[in-house]
Amino acid sequence: MSHDQAFWLPFTANRAFWKSPRVINGARGHYYTTDDGRQLLDGFSGLWTSGLGHCHPNIVAAVQEQVATLDYAMGFQVTNDKAIALAREVAALAPDGMNKVFFTNSGSESVDTALKIALAYHRARGEGQRTRLIGRERGYHGVNFGGLSVGGIPGNRKVFSAALLPGVDHIRHTHSLGDMAFSKGQPAWGAHLADDLERLAALHDASNIAAVIVEPVAGSTGILVPPLGYLARLREICDKYGILLIFDEVITAFGRVGAPFAAERFGVTPDIITTAKGLTNGVVPMGAVIVRDTIYEALMQGPEHVVELFHGYTYSGHPLAAAAGLATLATYREEDSFARARVTELVFEEMIHALRDAPNVVDIRNCGLMGGVELAPRAGAVGARGFEVFLKCFEAGVVIRNGGDVLQFSPFLDSTPDELGRIFDTVRQALRSVA
Numbered sequence: 001m002s003h004d005q006a007f008w009l010p011f012t013a014n015r016a017f018w019k020s021p022r023v024i025n026g027a028r029g030h031y032y033t034t035d036d037g038r039q040l041l042d043g044f045s046g047l048w049t050s051g052l053g054h055c056h057p058n059i060v061a062a063v064q065e066q067v068a069t070l071d072y073a074m075g076f077q078v079t080n081d082k083a084i085a086l087a088r089e090v091a092a093l094a095p096d097g098m099n100k101v102f103f104t105n106s107g108s109e110s111v112d113t114a115l116k117i118a119l120a121y122h123r124a125r126g127e128g129q130r131t132r133l134i135g136r137e138r139g140y141h142g143v144n145f146g147g148l149s150v151g152g153i154p155g156n157r158k159v160f161s162a163a164l165l166p167g168v169d170h171i172r173h174t175h176s177l178g179d180m181a182f183s184k185g186q187p188a189w190g191a192h193l194a195d196d197l198e199r200l201a202a203l204h205d206a207s208n209i210a211a212v213i214v215e216p217v218a219g220s221t222g223i224l225v226p227p228l229g230y231l232a233r234l235r236e237i238c239d240k241y242g243i244l245l246i247f248d249e250v251i252t253a254f255g256r257v258g259a260p261f262a263a264e265r266f267g268v269t270p271d272i273i274t275t276a277k278g279l280t281n282g283v284v285p286m287g288a289v290i291v292r293d294t295i296y297e298a299l300m301q302g303p304e305h306v307v308e309l310f311h312g313y314t315y316s317g318h319p320l321a322a323a324a325g326l327a328t329l330a331t332y333r334e335e336d337s338f339a340r341a342r343v344t345e346l347v348f349e350e351m352i353h354a355l356r357d358a359p360n361v362v363d364i365r366n367c368g369l370m371g372g373v374e375l376a377p378r379a380g381a382v383g384a385r386g387f388e389v390f391l392k393c394f395e396a397g398v399v400i401r402n403g404g405d406v407l408q409f410s411p412f413l414d415s416t417p418d419e420l421g422r423i424f425d426t427v428r429q430a431l432r433s434v435a
Helices: 014-019 055-067 081-093 106-122 145-151 155-165 191-204 230-241 262-266 293-299 319-334 337-357 386-396 417-433
Strands: 023-029 031-034 039-042 100-104 134-135 168-171 209-214 244-248 272-275 287-291 361-367 370-375 402-404 406-411
Touching: 023 100, 039 417, 055 319, 081 100, 081 287, 081 319, 100 106, 106 145, 106 209, 106 244, 106 272, 106 293, 134 145, 134 191, 145 155, 145 168, 155 361, 168 191, 191 209, 191 230, 209 230, 230 244, 230 417, 287 293, 337 361, 337 370, 337 417, 370 386, 386 402, 386 406, 386 417
Parallel strands: 134 168, 134 209, 209 244, 244 272
Antiparallel strands: 023 031, 031 039, 100 287, 272 287, 361 370, 370 406, 402 406
16 A cells, blocks of 8 residues: 555554555454454554453444434434433442533543533632643643643644643653652552642642643553552642542543542542543443532523533434443443453563563553553654564564553453463564564
8 A cells, every 4th residue: 555545544654654554454352353364462452442352242232223223313402312321320330429421422522521611610600710720741631622731742732832722731740760660550659749739729829720630540651650649649639729630531441440430449539530432342432521410510500491511512422322332331240340350450460560671671560451661762763662562563463552662551351361471472572673
């Protein structure tokens, strides 16, 4: 194939890709099939999305039945039965007091929705001056302008810097190679980093801050695991100043860290949770924003015939997506997926940290079934080594992901020890062959 193809791939070096394209045309269970008939073990479960495996029969059947029953229904002033049912199921999994669910179509949309809800909430309570939003350095919150603004990955922001939201600031990130290298699970060092929020509260005056948004475990930036006590300290500071705390759980929700939500795993309840990916096992695009009841109730004011929140999407609560979501949540229960993930993560942790002595490895980080292996960058070619390892693994029949020079892993919730062993043996061989 040549570079004159019509398809413009996202987050991809397109010119290099079309010289040697990697095309998938089938999937089943834990494996992909390529257009030339090769079987690839998926070590990233889609894109953090497909923890139950590809083409799970329960979800396939639910979507097939739904598309033959109700393909679409208007979502403004009307809804569909599956969206109502899915919202109820999501709320049942959420932390206590978080019983309201707003559907979106992606993680990016979930983040922008959460930010707008936070601003609307403060305005409804007579604190319309609370307009400042706080993100975190190295944070990833999607690619819409709201998410880019609170996000903190320079490469994502730099081209669009002139159009990012005003009134946004960032607390420092949580990673320190010298203090945390090769931590297993949550690092012991670093809870004090949450106090950087106090600095911004003093700088901007806390009464002007609407919300703080963080990923409980930062994923796309390279698996940055929260230090022990860090999230609880953020919660304390937000409570002190009346600031809403938003957990971006687009990656961490639905079993990725061995619980329905990272909020449960870490014992810290935010005010708003954003989700997507594992909500439908990646089968149909869908996201959701889960909010505390008090936030919803604050907006339910004025005449009953007036729209309370001027926000939504054509496909919010799409019936096919909702059917996929209902089947996905049911399958998590039937297969006891979250408990199985907690068992699998012990094997995963042991195997990923066994790469510590491999060439060019400078750090390994893990939490639940999320893992990162950081490589020393080549002088003048940051990311090149990581990309070459990704390519070597793909050629050897294993799919991983590289974010620059951080190799990233997100195995299926029911991955077997043999599958994990194959993944990491392949990575070790690739590391040995890449200078």
